Amino acid sequence: MEILLSSDLIEKIPNFKVGVIEYENITVGVSPQMVKGRLQLFQESIYFELENKNVTDLPGIQEWRSVFKMTGKDPNRYRPSAEALYRRVQKQNYLTSVQSAIDLNNFFSLQYQVPIGIYDRDKLNGSVTIHLGAEGEEYRGLNGRMNSLGNLIVSSDQLGAFGSPFVDSDRTPVTEDSKCALQIVYLRPSTDLENAQKLTESLMNMFIQVHGGDASYRILGC
Template sequence: MEAGLIDLEWLNSASVADGVFRLRPDYRALLVLAEGLVPGSSDALSDQLLSDAELKIARKLDGRRPEELEELAAWREAYRAFGAKPQRTRPSVEALVRRVDAGLPRIDRITDTYNAISVAHLLPLGGEDADKYVGPPQLARATGEEEFETFAEGQPVIESPKTGEVVWKDDAGVTCRRWNWRQSTRTHIGDRTVRALFILDGLLDVTAASELMTAGEELQAALARFSPQARFASRLLAP
């Protein structure tokens, strides 16, 4: 791993609140910071990654419903622990798996890449534009007063999470609601993103720490295929 110009101080200041670990003592977060990415439209490389992930998960499902997979069932339980209803607001990886039959969305090559890794390893994985952060990433239980920028009926709106909801946030507000359900429009990856933070959420009851690290390594290798000058740094957050 090259450090180079990587902002290690920012990465090392990321945190998970004790209240989150009390909900799920087996929770781990692997953060991967990438700098020097080359953004662009979906291409042959990202399409192949998604196609491979679609095939892998279709074989694993083998006619079963997504919620019957132990990895997805565990995340449903994690959602229920803070009062969310996962049948209505699903963990991000389950939402993706439910789209496999119709085909995973092709969005842009950075987003396609992390979505493919998420599905292939059956773990929630989100990507954010690191340059749009204000302060370090923090996973915490919401006070209910934080601001979350999103869209409703095609219009930009500001919402607030429910008190006690598990949220990723920075000093300006919420960056992702309900652990990994919906990302903020403020920090979403776009066509000018060159510096990104990827968050891989793991529950050790169903995902070994080695699997989480392997997913992180595969993510970096896949991103480097279209961004050969990219630099990466990673950090595992644990109790």
């Protein structure tokens, strides 16, 4: 699948980069106990780590808040998805198991302090462009609301925007019926190429270990 970064995005954030993973022949279902257990234990450890800290002091959260500011989006109103997860954990509103793909997405987002989106590739139409949303552009998100995409980093196919590091749309989520998927890892701009590759490959290998199938990855923006 062709995936492009727009020039307007690179101009705003010169070091912007994403890890892109494509999966085929995967089996999504109930998470194995190993995944459920790791997700729960990791959230508990984060809760204790945050007892005397602010979520915004975490380096990954700080960096992604600054990215939103650079694009003109107020991170106090539109929080990066990784920050939203951390704030839930801080309140002991722990993430419960949904299904294997979403659980792993949440686990890695917490581990690396970055937004990560995963989409059913069969629900996408044509090539994908990651760009800045236009004023007036919007979609219904997985949060159940219409979300304004103006000045927000968004991913779009020929049918329009479907994902962002804020909240994804309800058009392309991975479900237990999904067989092919596209995963976008919104890396910290400060991450160098070697570490970007290691992080993305590690995530891909864990996903394949749980879901089977085949996968390939690449880094865009380096």
